[in-house]
Amino acid sequence: MTVIHPNLEAVDPKMSAEGVSVYYGDKQAIKDVSIAIPAKYVTAFIGPSGCGKSTFLRALNRMNDTIPSARVEGQIELDGEDIYSNKMDVVQLRARVGMVFQKPNPFPKSIYDNIAYGPRIHGIFEQKGDLDGIVESSLRRAGLWDEVKDRLNDPGTALSGGQQQRLCIARAIAVDPEVILMDEPCSALDPIATAKIEELIAELSSRYAIVIVTHSMQQAARVSDRTAFFHLGEIVEYGRTSDIFTNPIEQRTKDYITGRYG
Amino acid sequence: MVLGLALAGWLSARSRAWALRANSGSRLASLPNYHGWYVGLWIFVPTIIFVFIWDAISPNLVIQSVLASPAADGLPAIDSARLDALREARAVASGALASTTNPDALPMVAPFSDALSQYRWIGIALTVIIAGAAGAWSYLRVKPDFGARTRVERVIMAMLILASLVAVFSTFGILASLIFETFRFFEMVSPIDFLFGTFWSPDPMANPDNPDPTRYGAIPLFWGTLLIGAVIAMIVAIPVGMMSAIYLTQYAHPRFRAWAKPALEILAGVPTVVYGYFAALTVAPMIRDIAMSVGIANASSESALAAGLVMGVMIIPFVSSMADDSIAAVPQAMRDGSLAMGATTSETIKQVLVPAALPGIVGGVMLAISRAIGETMIVVMAASTAANLSANPLDSMTTVTVQIVAMLTGEGSFDHPATLSAFALGFILFLVTLALNFVALSVVKRYREAYE
Ligand SMILES: Nc1ncnc2c1ncn2[C@@H]1O[C@H](COP(=O)(O)OP(=O)(O)OP(=O)(O)O)[C@@H](O)[C@H]1O
Ligand SMILES: [Mg+2]
Secondary structure (H helix, E strand, O other), X not given: OOEEOOOOOOOOEEEEEEEEEEEEXXXXXXXXXXXXXXXXXXXXXXXXXXXXXXXXXXXXXXXHHHOOOEEEEEEEEEOOEEOXXXXXXXXXXXXXXXXXXXXOOOOOOEHHHHHHHHHHHHOOOOOHHHHHHHHHHHHHHOOOHHHHOOOOOOEHHHOOHHHHHHHHHHHHHOOOOOEEEEEOOOOOOOHHHHHHHHHHHHHHOOOOEEEXXXXXXXXXXXXXXXXXXXXXXXXXXXXXXXXXXXXXXXXXXXXXXXXXXX | OHHHHHHHHHHHXXXXXXXXXXXXXXXXXXXXXXXXXXXXXXXXXHHHHHHXXXXXXXXXXXXXXXXXXXXXXXXXXXXXXXXXXXXXXXXXXXXXXXXXXXXXXXXXXXXXXXXXXXXXHHHHHHHHHHHHHHHHHHHHOOOOOOOHHHHHHHHHHHHHHHHHHHHHHHHHHHXXXXXXXXXXXXXXXXXXXXXXXXXXXXXXXXXXXXXXXXXXOOHHHHHHHHHHHHHHHHHHHHHHHHHHHHHHHHHOOHHHHHHHHXXXXXXXXXXXXXXXXXXXXXXXXXXXXXXXXXXXXXXXOOOHHHHHHHHHHHHHHHHHHHHXXXXXXXXXXXXXXXXXXXXXXXXXXXXXXXXXXXXXXXXXXXXXXXXXXXXXXXXXXXXXOOOOOOOOOOOOOOOHHHHHXXXXXXXOOOOOHHHHHHHHXXXXXXXXHHHHHHHHHHHHHHXXXXXX
């Protein structure tokens, strides 16, 4: 059972999960998880390796559909709509709930085409000029514009790791999603690139609901407003980040954040 | 026998190494096995080289000693009769022939069998001596601090180098002979007439000293080759190969894929003659009937279309397995990235996977083309041997390789320009396929670099 911190203020959830379980074949990776993810906040998922953080994150935009053995039970809603219902168009859902992966994965295309990819497939621009505008504003919001504005036609793979990751974030925000899911977005980056991404997250949270999975306690403390501690497929404790880190209720949470195991 | 000796060396050296290890109690610089290999190789390599040399020279030594015998005085003076007699006598002596009726050969049998057995014993003795010497020398070097391991490594490397040189040198050898004959041809028929002439009908019976250059225009052949191998076949192979690769990598159930992919690759193993039957007996008449039924009266039963279609089927596996490999090699993260952007599977394939895999796909197509334009059998059986410069795929047409065969097996003498033209054709074809392979390999290489 999840322990919810008493002074967690109730806000309208952007996304909410009710009794969600995820199975890979016979193996249950997520056990009856319920959580509300508020808009315009950064929510961090922390927990030891293999506890199901990525699995749960992927359930939020139905990326688990791409794994044949994966099966999701329970209810996940986006703005009150059940995302696993037949009426929900997966393609639309993923445009509204974007995702940034652990390893930067720019497409083997030019920087420009990487950003333009989403707007093109969703047809969310009128003319070529609009597309240029979307590319520029996405790159600006990702803090990458000044570094790449002279070489938009270079391949995205030619950028440094940190730049590639910001390119992937720019690519995700180019379709103007409502929620951005980030799975350990800084784990392949050095501290300077990490600091840039963290700054970016702070900025983006004024517009989007952001969920970030991280193994770095400091990072969770720095960037997030709320933190959920996962353990063995369950959310053990959920509350304001400051509460979780300063006075955790559950023993397992205490042990984890003080580095006793994990 | 050589192997046996080597094995003995291997065993004895190994046991000696074990014994050394047990006696001194110290660690050997190399494992006993390596000492075994070291001695074994030392015995095997020189001995096997000697055996080959001996095989080559001993027949001559035998003949010499036979000719030196008194019985040789009775041999006929005429060269061919003399050689015949010698050959028969040798056959009888070595047991390949039961007896001979050749009166000249009979007296030679006894000296032959003497000489043969004598030299065989000499050969065996020398083999044993060499093996023993090499073995003894290397055996004595088996000491605790001896680095047999690195030396065995060196020998193995040398053998690998040798093996690859065989391939390289035979390529050069083939090329050299091709170039030589091509030059002879171009002395008789100018390269300009050959490369730009539009009429191909060499006459192997014409006067070889004064060939008619207007009959040696190779353009119809290259046109036929291109149309059949690079156009019609590719129109079949590229879409079918690509689509099956995409289906197999992206949509198919793993169990279906495990079954279908090898099945597809079996297509590549079907002998081309079988495809030829199929083209000539099934596809070509079918095309003719269809052409007739839509009102094309003069459709021939041998058409470029039939050959090209069947050839296309033949090379589907080349295209699809290269495409399959390179699509499967696109990192999963790329696919996830696109799907997470809200792209559908087919958008992901079209916009991300295929572009990312394109160099590999292009490489596969290039290899397929070079395979197709080198193909002979299907064309011989389905598209005839008549050179025809025509844009109509229903016409009969021929290709470079078919003409090479036709010219080499024709009635012309070997020096005749019609025969030699086969080498010129082969040379040009070689250059074309070489260029294609070169482009294909460099494209594939660039693609590898992009992902590492
Ligand atoms: N594709 C899959 N097929 C089968 N089992 C899987 C698959 N992906 C993950 N799992 C299992 O599900 C459990 C949760 O994995 P998940 O990747 O969600 O953990 P995580 O918390 O993200 O770990 P990490 O911090 O190491 O990324 C693990 O036990 C893992 O072995
Ligand atoms: Mg994970």
